Amino acid sequence: QVQLVQSGAEVKKPGASVKVSCKASGYMFTSYGISWVRQAPGQGLEWMGLISGYNGNANYGQKVQGRVSMTIDTSTSTAYMELRSLRADDTAVYYCARRGVTRSYDYWGQGTLVTVSS
């Protein structure tokens, strides 16, 4: 069965970087894109970007453009999201999600809480 398993919670200081992983299983990794979506406490869902599982091409949301990098490792079917120059308002649960053939997000990771605090 399809699974996306994310790395564990992180606590970071302002200005630091965080790298979250998302290990996929149960499907052909190179056939689907992975999106990253975050959710601040008590808030809605914000799209951060999408990376192709085929060739690693990525496009990013405007709010995080310049601070975010998304990469893949096809040998381990793992996607990564690195966010730099962290600020308090980056505190959120970060989700990876598979973009299905219909372009909706059919499978989600369990989420990774990133807390940014001095």
Add this chain to the structure above:
Amino acid sequence: DIQMTQSPSSLSASVGDRVTITCRASQGISNSLAWYQQKPGKAPKLLLFAASRLESGVPSRFSGGGSATEYTLTISSLQPEDYATYFCHQYYSTPPTFGPGTKVDIK
């Protein structure tokens, strides 16, 4: 960016009630709309895509409709496990955007 709004932002309903949530897009999205259910502390779960197509394994009491800029999610007979927050999501254009959510709780 396409802005998504939802109404109501919250509602209280009883088991067995028919519940309808509306999602509006700031421009036409050609049925490129999904609905998700999210329970506290959990990831969103896909319910419907292409506005009205039920994801595999989702109960048939969930249905979707609409066109152009206005879409609906209907739960025909609310069950205890349906108490959750529901989000719409347009994937017609980049960036994909989400509605702010509708919280359904117990009356």
